[in-house]
Amino acid sequence: MRTIDEINEKIQAKRAVVWTVEELKANVVEMGVKKVAQMVDVVTTGTFEPMESSGAILNLGQPDPPIKIRQCWLDGVAAYAGFGAVDLYLGASQSADYSGSGEVSDLEELREMRSRSPQQELGGGHVIADLIAGKPVKLRAIGQVTDCYPRASIETTITRDTINQFYLYNPRNLYQNFIVGVNGGDRPLFTYLGPLQPQLGNAVFSNPGALSPLLNDPDLQVVGIGSRIFLGGGIGYVAWEGTQHFPLQKRLPNRTPIGPAATLALIGDAKQMDARWVRGCYFKSYGPSLMLGIGVPLPVLNETVVERCAVRDEDLVAPVVDFAIPRRVRPNFGLVSYAQLKSGQITIDGKRVRVAPLASIFLARQVAETLKQWIEQGEFTLTQPVASLPSDRPFLAQDRWGAQINLE
Incomplete structure (x- = not known):
């Protein structure tokens, strides 16, 4: 239907039609995929969540x-x-x-x-x-x-x-889905998802669901190496596949993964970033991390882009994982939808469990809205990826047959 060059011409002329991904989802319900694809040029997504596999390079x-x-x-x-x-x-x-x-x-x-x-x-x-x-x-x-x-x-x-130089280089950001953490044991656990109370006292999820950048481009058809993004309130780029990139994760018929899948390595000049979108944080008895606001624009090149972006929270699932088992592969309590998670409670083995998000849905929406404004004002144009992200990476674990493992 259109190319990135054509979209950029409209952005520079301030004629581009830009919607946040939530606006697109609502309009698809009203008008259908075909009509929406004819109308909109760019869809903006966003998240604001802890991303501990991040860091900064400095030259003094x-x-x-x-x-x-x-x-x-x-x-x-x-x-x-x-x-x-x-x-x-x-x-x-x-x-x-x-x-x-x-x-x-x-x-x-x-x-x-x-x-x-x-x-x-x-x-x-x-x-x-x-x-x-x-x-x-x-x-x-x-x-x-x-x-x-x-x-x-x-x-x-x-x-x-x-x-001289101060830029973020983040080896693993923007998980394309993640897990829901619970604790089926008899003592509190302090994890990278925050405190998990015993006897299924709470559940925590970290992905913003239908707002999440990569869940709206599940096969990475428009996001690739060299894609320009919103990173920490400044302009950044997709530098490479992220560590633990696992596009071979099992997927639903709508192509979204049922657990952790693709990831991105990101880079951007920290001197132009905004402290509103970059915040240090600390997880009790686990350690420090970094909260980051990241927004990814998705160019509407064809109807498939709109069809993928139309996915709703009820169409997305995540596995409920029990952290009480101290192993790499933990038992889980099945899959729950993001609509269930965002309702504030889920049911596990007949028990109602309260749920809280680690990502800020409010700030994720603001990231998508801010990026939308940048594009509408002609301040942010899109880039054509220089290479696609790999679609065939397996996940390799460091198992050692016969190793003595002390779990205490």
Whole structure:
């Protein structure tokens, strides 16, 4: 029906018809797929959820005399320094070290750093969010002394404006569906989904369902390597397949997966991001993470795009997984629809269980709406993917036959 170049011409002329994916779903019910496909040019999707497989690359610039950094802490959080002399990678889920090993110089500084997080815990996600917000971050680094890098250590304060490069490179974002966590055991469990109460006391899901970017493009027909996206309030791109990318997951007749499937690796300039859409967070007795707002525009190239985007929460399912079993493969209580999950309760073995989302549905809608406004105003054009994402990746586990496993 149309090409990305034709859509971009309309965007630049501010004539493009852009709907959020929720608007599209409602209009398909009223008008049908064919008529909607003739009307709309771009559909915007969105999510705002924890994405712990995220991180930032920073280039500090050399001091005088120069240094070859081999250990480094940013507000007490260790950053990886095993490549360029002043290049760092700060992981979102790296915890601050409060052991007194030297990266925090005194008790007063420790108290100040801990007070910056309402959860009283600090991690890489908080430091990334602070830098994006323009806040100062304390840096301490130890160098390997060489003839060309004679400096042994440095302590200073950095901001996003005093370093050369500061960009997010996230190895795994935007799960194309995920699980619902419950706890069938007899004690509370603290997980990457948050606290799970014993005896099926609650359930937690993390995907926003019908708003979710990749559930509206289940076969990855329009999203690919090089796709331009909304990332943390700025412009980002799909860099590669994400880690644990598993497009071979079992699927429903509507092509949506019944559990974790495709993932994306994303990249974007953190200096242009907005602190509203990038927030550090902490999961009790589990660790720190990063909340990210991500929006993906889907170009309406044909009717199939609209048909896939018309999928509703009642047409999407996720498996209910029991975290009380401490194994990689856990038993589950079957599949539930996202319509059931968003109702606030589900039934498991005849018991009503209250449900809460880990993703913010409210902010996911705002991501999709913000991206829609950018496109309508001619501020955001689409890109043609330079390559498709792989559709045949298996999931390889590290099983060791005969290994002794201690589950205590």
